[in-house]
Amino acid sequence: MNKTRIAKWMVTVSVTAAVLGGLVASTKTAQAAPKLKLEYKNDKSAKKDATLRIGYADDGSFKGVFSPELSNDAATSEVSQFGTVGLFKVDDNYKFVKGGLADVDFDRENKTATIKVSDKANWSDGQPVVARDLVFAYEIIANKESGSARYTDQLANIVGMEEYHAGKADAISGLEVKDDKTLVVHFKEMAPTMGTSGAGYIWEYAEPYHYLKDVAMKDLASNDKLRKEPLFYGPFKIKKMVQGESIEWVPNTYYSQKPKVKKLTVETVSTSQAAAAVKAGKYDILLNQTPQVYDAVKNEKDFVQLGKPMLYYSYMGFRVGTVDKDGNSVMDKTAVTKDRALRQAMAYAMNIDQVQEKFGYGLSYRANTLVPAAFGKWNDKHATGYKLNMKKAKALLDEAGYKVQKDGYRTQPNGKKLTLTLMANKSSKNFEASVKNYIQQWKELGVRVKLMNGRFQEFNSMSEKLISGAKDFDIWMGAWSTSSEPTDVAANYSKTSAYNFGHFVTKENTELINSLSSEKAFDENYRRKQLYKWQEYMNKEAFIVPMTFTHSTISVSKDVKGMTLDVSDSDTLWSNVALTK
Template sequence: MNKAKLGKVAILLLGMMIFWISEPLWQVQADSLKMEYKNPKKAKKGGTLRVGYINNGAFKGIFSPEIADDGPTLELAQFGMVSLFKIDPNNEFKRGGLADISFDRKNKTATVKISKRAKWSDGHPVVARDLSFAYEIVANKAVGSSHYSEELENIEGMREYHNGTADKISGLEEKDDKTLVIHFKKMKPTMTTTGSGYILESAEPYHYLKNVAMKDLVASDKLRKKPLFYGPFKIKKLVQGESIEWVPNTYYYKKPHIAKIIVETIDNSKAVAAIKAGKFDVMLAQSPQIYNALKKDKDLVQLGKKTYYYSYMGFRVGKLDKDGNNVMDKHTPSSDRALRQAMAYAMNVEQVTKKFSSGLSYRANTVVPDVFGKWNAKEVKGYKLDMKKAKKLLDDAGYKLQKDGYRTKPNGKKLTLTLMADDSSKSQEETIKNYIQQWKELCVHVKLLNGRFQEFNTMVEKLSSGSTDYDLWFGAWGVTPEPTDIANSYTVTSAYNNGHFVTKENTELINSLKSDKAFDEKYRLKQFHKWQAYMDKEAFVVPIAFTHDTISVTKHVKNMSLDPNKDNDLWVDVALTK
């Protein structure tokens, strides 16, 4: 769906939609999908729009872009939680938003001017203190936000505040109620692009939250049950983890056509029957199977587009140190690059594609979705099924075959890898079992963590907490519109570097993307391709699929669009015709 561009990186998505295609002709159907439904019928005023969101688990429901780290919550919050800034077709900041931002390379500053139109859903104006407060929430260790990053540490005084040696962030200068000047240590080439991570694109209501201790914010009812928004809608009723009733924010500068939006999570297995029975007007987060089941329904329109997404297989090659930084651990079973590469070559993606993709997804060559065009290193081919090559890699690396049909480590000790995967769908479970069988053919013993598939939020907690009871996992990232920001997920300090991969070469390549040389786009592009080739060689994250987002829309909905340049106005414009 049209995600709010709220800044910083990837959000771990629900489920791991493992769907590929290996032949270009499979993509013809997906490429013919339209992004917008131009319903010629006259819109009526008011009405209730019923939105289904396919999700087999409960959404966390922390309505703060500085804290939320699960895709479902951000998807369900998009009706009220929007970006402060407008974005042009090249994903650059432009004027005309709820706030405008300008950059001064010489003085190493960014100036944010807040519009008089920006008001919280309780009527209070959005002010500069609200913007500063958002940075404090991300940086305060008591909150534990996963969005704190090296990019934000480029702000003067950010590190000192994060470490507790300063009680304010010196680089945030509130010139007046409507102006925030941000002072940087260095200017970076991607700062002017949404999602680069150097700028937060959201605010938090200081007047509403100031009396809540930072350590209590995550659990506070003010964020979980009665949050404030400056977008077009606000929450009227909430059933935690299940549904939200949205009504217009009367203080928003535009009046929506719709009088009420009820968004409800629904199990994957019940989604098709529900929309066919008329329970929903719009269905979000469709799997290819659901798209396939609905694409010929005459009462529905299918919209779709390539999305900023990649699914992947990750290997845990390290751990967190006492300071929460990522460090390599040569004692982890998956620390051997030859083993990682062999397991990638053993995956039978073509068979999985034919069974599950419905023509919507295709094999990923790198961790940079090809929706980014030239930024995707097409010369990097990724991993295709080659069992002969996979076995030779292990033979050459000294993995010996035993009487039980499995291999030992090169040191002669038993090799068993523990796999963590979520229970998002039946096809997901079938696919994982298939891969375990493929690895059995490779003579590598892989078992599920605790002998079962994991609940999604449990899996997210393990990935983010530095748990060491698994060796590999399957997941997916929704990434920001700034392509080189993808690399920032794999740094020494990144909370998203769940495999804890750290090498001198990786660090140097990532740093080169942020250097003064990188203001030259040709140089930045060259280095970014080098980084993708390095990631491919190391295979600690093996990209699996790029995909299309699809939604189902009933024919009495008007102005529904997947165009990302609709900015905050999508849900203002959507209307019903009956």
């Protein structure tokens, strides 16, 4: 599985839905990770009528809203990847190339993108994918009644998109349907990253207009046509499902390439049971392994381990703002975390390296910025991030007027009690132990931190709180699988992004984000320089504190054939995977 490519429908607008609870390790122990292979070669002959059994390691359940425009949980993207695929083919650098279910060409002079849908793209009910289906996907995102969190500044760059989003127009004027198979997208301005998958300027998925057009926008996410009987244009379609737990997939007979297995089953398995399930031979492939599971199964003789550096980072976030009536982020002058000195001090008090040496199993290490190291030259390697420095952390609070009381805890500079509420999801024992460790570190600093309601939160309810702009927490632990365009990582923290969960908004941040898509940014050196400035600025402000980078790994039975993590093969991956036993 190519995790970044498969998760791409979650991150096209610059993120994948929150993948909270990632555990990770120090740079010293992470040196073993590059030995992981991208592909498993099996020269045996594929067997006919085989059933491919896939496990997805997760401690929650998938929501099962089978729409890239409306789903917000990573689990649903993982279990739906067999039917939900991107329209466009990409190369190893995530650049659009010819040969996908649709092709795209950009015209910088005329500020357009022309999308041509291939005749080989068909819905699982036999209807062809047409240009109107692409337009419909944009409409779902832009229509406020749908509840989509995918609307972004990049999509607002399409002519007429803002008017439609505001309810002032019945159609998006910049989406011009030339014929059934051709859509011309008109932009206000061209951007240097438009030709990269995941940059967010074009939406890379379609929705079946003929099937969903009679469902009200406000009812789409809850309608059975998306929850129980969705259509797909990928290689498989759903035959039966236990909501939130398992899905049985069978070939989409209208897909251009016949899958090599008769059916495919995917089910969630708790992280505590995942290793035992692999050892018992319950699955042919295990996806979404935690480092702990990897460590437990890496020497199993009947399995191979595939892996690669992940476009991912985990982080600690501070809620410093709220949401206005238009859904935009605004700073909250009353937020107890508004003080940068407090945020920096709490970051310096975290012993991330030590935690990862214990729980990362050689796969993960402390992050230095919010741009994953997997992006190579786009990560500012001169940035150090936040190493443990309790002396500096205490000095910051002393200087800022946070006074230590007899009980060892500090007051705010105004003399009021300082207690922060932390929201973290219920996950593996290792993750929960690491969070409790950080709470103890903050206690040593003199900052009282309590888990929300005294416990770890259920993932989906926590996600809903973050997306809705709730104000009953001060800090949260989270992670993102990012877009495949490095500069787009910053867009997640714009004023209008629904995923700016901390609601941090400053003039400088806005200017830096805008510079990444400016006319000057067509010069790659300028664009990289500006991204370095943004990384430095975000580290200084510390409203989102980078914690870890990691490698994704999967267990693959030696009876599996055709399994690869090569991004250039991801569009045909699941139609090529077979079993030899």
